[in-house]
Amino acid sequence: MYDYLIVGAGLYGAVFAHEAKKAGKSVLVIDKRPNIAGNVYTEKIEGINVHKYGAHIFHTNNKKVWNYITQFAEFNRFTNSPVANYHGELYSLPFNMYTFNKMWGVVTPEEAAEKIEEQRKAAGITEPKNLEEQAISLVGTDIYEKLIKGYTEKQWGRPCTELPSFIIKRLPVRLTFDNNYFNALYQGIPVGGYTKMVANLLDGIEVRLNEDYLEKKAEYDAMAEKVIYTGAIDAYFDYKLGTLEYRSVRFENETLDKPNFQGNAAVNYTDVETPWTRIIEHKWFEFGKDEEGNDLPKTVISREYSSEWKPGDEPYYPVNDEKNGQLYAQYKELAQKESKVIFGGRLGEYKYYDMDAVIASALDMCERELA
Ligand SMILES: Cc1cc2nc3c(=O)[nH]c(=O)nc-3n(C[C@H](O)[C@H](O)[C@H](O)COP(=O)(O)OP(=O)(O)OC[C@H]3O[C@@H](n4cnc5c(N)ncnc54)[C@H](O)[C@@H]3O)c2cc1C
Numbered sequence: 001m002y003d004y005l006i007v008g009a010g011l012y013g014a015v016f017a018h019e020a021k022k023a024g025k026s027v028l029v030i031d032k033r034p035n036i037a038g039n040v041y042t043e044k045i046e047g048i049n050v051h052k053y054g055a056h057i058f059h060t061n062n063k064k065v066w067n068y069i070t071q072f073a074e075f076n077r078f079t080n081s082p083v084a085n086y087h088g089e090l091y092s093l094p095f096n097m098y099t100f101n102k103m104w105g106v107v108t109p110e111e112a113a114e115k116i117e118e119q120r121k122a123a124g125i126t127e128p129k130n131l132e133e134q135a136i137s138l139v140g141t142d143i144y145e146k147l148i149k150g151y152t153e154k155q156w157g158r159p160c161t162e163l164p165s166f167i168i169k170r171l172p173v174r175l176t177f178d179n180n181y182f183n184a185l186y187q188g189i190p191v192g193g194y195t196k197m198v199a200n201l202l203d204g205i206e207v208r209l210n211e212d213y214l215e216k217k218a219e220y221d222a223m224a225e226k227v228i229y230t231g232a233i234d235a236y237f238d239y240k241l242g243t244l245e246y247r248s249v250r251f252e253n254e255t256l257d258k259p260n261f262q263g264n265a266a267v268n269y270t271d272v273e274t275p276w277t278r279i280i281e282h283k284w285f286e287f288g289k290d291e292e293g294n295d296l297p298k299t300v301i302s303r304e305y306s307s308e309w310k311p312g313d314e315p316y317y318p319v320n321d322e323k324n325g326q327l328y329a330q331y332k333e334l335a336q337k338e339s340k341v342i343f344g345g346r347l348g349e350y351k352y353y354d355m356d357a358v359i360a361s362a363l364d365m366c367e368r369e370l371a
Contacts, residue, residue: 002028005220007213008230010038011355012345014201015362016228021205023370028224029202030211035195036202038230039316039346040355042193046255046298047290048283049193054249054304054316055266055280056194059184060356066186069359073197075188078285081179082266082278086146093268094181095143096174103142109175116140116173134165139173150272155306156247189285221340228365230345232315233331241330244350245323246315250305252276259288261299276303318350342369 003025006013013029014036020027035041039053057080060066084091084099092098100112119140128134131152135144148171152160156167190197213220213227214235221227229236234244265284269276280302283289290296309315318324328350335343344365346353353361 002026002224004028004226004228005030005213005224006228006230007031007220008038008228008345008347009033009036009198009202009207009209010230010345011040011198011358012230012348012362013038013228014198015359016344016366017205018201019363019366020370023366025370027205029205029207030213030220031207031209032212032231034209036207036209037195037198040194040198042195044193045300047296048298048300049189049195049286050253050282050300050302051194051280051285052251053314054251055282055285055302056189056355057182057187057285058189058355059182059187060354061185062356062360063185064363065356065359068363069197069356072200073190073192075186076191076286078189078265078287079179079187080181080266081264082181082268083262083264084147084151084268084270085274086150086270087273089146091147091270092179093147094172094174094179095139095147096179097177098179099143099147103146112175116143128165130161131163131165131167132160134168135160135171138168138171147270149270150274151268151270151277153272154269154275154277157306157308191286192291225340227341229341229343230348232347233328233335233343233350236341236343237331237334241334242327243311244327244331245319246309246313247317247319248307248309248313249316250307252303252305254301254303256299256301259295259297259299261301275305277306278304280304315347318346318352320352324350 004020004027006017006027006029009029009031017027017029040056041052042049043052082093084093091102097112100106104115106112106115116139120137123136123141125133125137128137135148149160156163262279262281266278266280268278282300283296288296345358
């Protein structure tokens with residue numbers, strides 16, 4: 001008999017498991033995948049830590065979370081500065097003075113602000129009715145046409161004129177020469193990869209992989225006093241009220257026999273004709289070097305294609321609309337009646353969590369549960 005059965009060896013499960021063990025509890029972690037680390041899993045290919053479930057950049061303003069996670073990994077100084085490629089024209093992201101200089105040749109912040117204002121006025125939109133109108137009313141037509149339209153349409157699989165305006169309430173516009181995307185106090189990539197970081201969290205804890213809790217639920221429930229469940233909440237209840245929807249992403253990975261493909265970790269393809277949304281070149285998260293500081297001769301790239309989710313696909317981004325919100329609320333009510341089970345993490349709470357937020361949420365739960 002264990003004190004806790006933890007379903008899911010992702011960040012939420014690993015943080016809870018670590019804290020429970022530290023509090024003297026007996027813990028068993030299971031995961032249906034063949035590996036630990038959930039969606040932050042990295043796999044070494046040609047000496048490069050490849051982010052198998054999408055590029056993950058750690059960033060936070062939460063000092064408590066930063067002090068916590070740096071016990072388990074040293075972080076490098078990687079700063080996310082994506083590049084936008086519009087039919088071969090390259091622009092800095094997020095929108096800042098480098099972007100405006102390339103777009104319009106403006107040099108000073110005043111000139112850039114005037115140009116944006118001029119385009120906003122010319123568009124004459126007072127009450128934006130859709131995402132296109134919202135974007136134009138915020139940043140003008142040039143930035144919308146070249147840097148927002150195609151990317152957003154690929155991401156959502158629909159024309160911007162059919163997307164609601166609330167998706168982009170505001171757009172970050174910087175009148176400084178600053179390409180630092182996240183602008184967070186603390187950011188970086190764990191040296192040696194995320195998998196190593198999660199392995200450190202799970203050090204000394206029994207972990208069983210390739211084990212699907214829902215296939216042997218009764219057997220597993222009998223093994224522990226309490227269950228921490230970080231799988232999908234609708235799957236737990238056998239989808240009896242319906243299926244929660246997600247947006248999914250398909251990754252096409254390629255190893256190339258050359259040291260440098262695009263010279264940056266992330267390049268967003270903002271035209272609508274290129275079928276992928278972006279290309280990640282994983283080695284640049286770690287400056288193109290292995291842990292000993294040697295240059296790596298090959299490179300691994302991932303093309304990302306945004307896709308409609310269907311049951312059986314990997315669920316990535318919860319769809320935060322009214323229909324799914326209401327369905328989740330109904331599942332949450334059922335979940336509250338499961339006295340032995342705590343639902344947590346991005347799938348258990350049907351919520352988009354950044355890594356720092358999921359760690360904070362797990363630590364909060366530990367404080368309540370393990371006190
Ligand atoms: C494409 C993408 C990019 C992202 N990039 C960033 C980023 O740059 N920065 C950032 O801060 N955050 C990023 N995130 C968010 C980050 O991935 C999450 O915060 C984090 O993975 C959540 O951890 P979790 O433990 O809740 O879930 P998960 O990592 O999904 O872990 C849940 C685990 O439960 C297991 N499981 C599910 N059901 C069962 C079952 N029935 N039986 C056994 N095991 C089960 C799963 O296999 C999985 O391993 C990104 C997310 C996505 C989708």
